[in-house]
Amino acid sequence: MEEVKIILLGDSGVGKTSLITRFISDDDDSFARKNSAPRSSQFDPDVKAKEVEINGITIKAHFHDSPGKDTSYSSHSIAPNFYRNADAVILVYSVNDQHTLEALQDCFVTEYATYADISATSWIIVGNKNDLPLDIEKSVLDDLSRCLGKSVALFASAKTGKNVKEVLHIAVKKAHERRKQKEGTFNLKEERQSNRGGQGGCCGRR
Template sequence: MRHFKIILMGAGGVGKTSMTTQFVTEKFEETYEPTIEEIHRKTITLDGEQCMLELIDTAGMDQFSQMRDLYIRKGDGFILVYSIIDPTTFEDVKSIREQIVRNKLSEQVPIVLVGNKRDLAEHERAVEEEDGGQLAKRWSHCRFVETSAREHHEVEEVFAHVVRQIMEFENFRKNRVSALHKEASRRKRSSGKCCVM
């Protein structure tokens, strides 16, 4: 069984905990309690393969922002969540993504961008769906999904997307390492040949 560490990040109150709870228990909590850190585990079967997901639901409050580097170093993939009714949370995910890229030393990081709370009335919307889609296109290999944690809309898809991305990145890395080893072996063999006169 493969194990994946997935980190949920975003401002406080965007619905990270609600999404995680819906995914793990299929329940929606009406009350909001600020999270410091919660860890959940769930086994899923994806594309015929069993996967154990360790989900780290992080704090959204600024006083815990120094813990982000630790979460980022631990993570295999990331779910960045904003609320479609709060444009400041949309700005927050941009700086979180920059922090991830800085810590991972690469633009190539498995990320799913999530606009949550699409169940709320359309007149409450402050971030358009196409804004989220365009932002995800600017980020390398990033998927975008709008969800409703309350209605369980697209929640499963978010986690499936991030696991598939992690698998793709792992396969890419393995193939790259294998190709580098083959090239090194080929060079070693060719440099070991000598001509006798």
């Protein structure tokens, strides 16, 4: 079974954990029960998994949840492993809090770039709490999207469940496509190295 790694970044309180919990829960009671469970450690990433079918292929998606900006991974040894090899990154902000949107580019994207290549992963920007009045500057969202290149900007509400499944399915699909792209690039490099090795010597000379 194919597996993909998806990480979530964003300020404390924007609803990263709630989005994932809503996605893996079967009903409102299950969501409420799982969402109220305490985390084991302030600095350990919380990993949840769910099998998702994309274009007839079953994919096991591992969602790596992170603490917010006030408990940044930057000063902890877990940082490199948390960021590396992510097939997709979900950036989460609150639609009613401009500062949480600005923090994505000012803090989280910058920190991600310290440990991994921005262009080597797929980016999904999610405005959570869409059940509340919208209070953000669209220009900031547009700037962030341009900074990340081919990113997807969406809205959802973990509280009501609106668009959560759609958003997370898109994230898994993007992660799957990115993983296949990485594997194709790796296989091409392997083939080229094998061909060069068979020629012998430098540049094919003996």
